[in-house]
Amino acid sequence: MPRFAANLSLMFNEVPFMERFARAAGQGFRGVEYLFPYAFEARDIAAELERHRLQQVLFNLPPGDWEAGERGIAALPGREAEFRASVDTALHYAEILQCRQLHVMAGVVPAPDRWETMHHCWLENLAWAAPRFERAGITLLIEAINNRDMPGYLITHQQQARDAVKTLGAPNVRMQMDLYHTQIMEGDLWRTWQRHREQTGHLQAAGVPGRHEPDSGEVDYAWLFEQLDRAGYAGWIGCEYKPRGDTAAGLGWFERWRSLQ
Template structure:
């Protein structure tokens, strides 16, 4: 049976962040994920998770200056010290919140001519992250993001992400496959999933092309959920979509899988 996690950075925005945990549990979710925990009190997040019997399955490592447009540091030459300090911060939060996965964002391309240097920096920083995370049983995830939403992002293709994981050879580095991004950039989502199954550590979903609920658009999500079940996928599926209107009103698609 598919296991779904509500992404609290996208869903239940009708209330403030801390109140979203209760909303997610009341809607029937057993788990949550979100982008960043760092501006919130970790102890309060932990209290919300415990109070509502929720598992935290994913958050992102510090991305640099998000408000200025930065989207990660892992592939940026010259920012290694800042990146590694961020990994230590992520570890503190992952331990406090019992979160087993952290998405490590690559960052934006600086210039096409810089690709080789960025690739090597990415590999080096991921190797460092894998070593640090291994001490705590945490998996680092890398995610290809489509070039329509993030035109400059360093990593946009599934094949490129899988090649990096293969090259690293670390057992605790995996691909975060968002079917929304994958459909826009690669298409043929199910075959793409099957081809890289052993290197996929987390799935996310949203309708294509508008990034709304997974009940409309190009992808037949009920069919995909059945195929994931049949394939034995037992990981979480993060609901990283933008509700068309009120979050709760758009959850009819989730009824067959809601907790309780």
């Protein structure tokens, strides 16, 4: 049965971040994810998780200078020391939050002729990080991101993520398949998931094209979630979408699954 995790970076923005845990639990979610926890003390977040009986499902490593447009540093040559420090920071938070999945953002390629060099740097950094994650009992996730929302991102297609998983050959390196990104870049979501099922550790969902609730647009998520359930998918689906309005008012799509969480 799919389990749905509220993404607290995007959902329940009607209240400050630390109040969103209560809102998510109150709507029936049992798991949460978000982009970055680092503006808050890990133990304060852990207290909210415990108070509301929520599982921390996922968050990202520090992305570099987000305001300046950086979207990860794992593929940036010359930033290896910073990347390794970011691994230590994320693992510290993961230990306190009891989080067993971390997403490593690759970064943006400034020009096509830099892709090969940056891809090599990315793989080298992932190879360094993977055993450290494994010793901590954590899965390292890599994600293909569409080039409309994030122009120049290093990997944009699921096969690229799968190739990296195969190249690294580490048991704890898996794909984070965001169905929103996948629909924009590839489509054919059901068969794409089936093709990469064994390599996929986490799913995310949002409506296409607006990245709103998974109840409208060009993807029939009601059908897709049902197929995932029938196929025995027992992992998490991160609700990484931007509510059209009030978050709670837009959760009609979740009614089918609320009592099953």
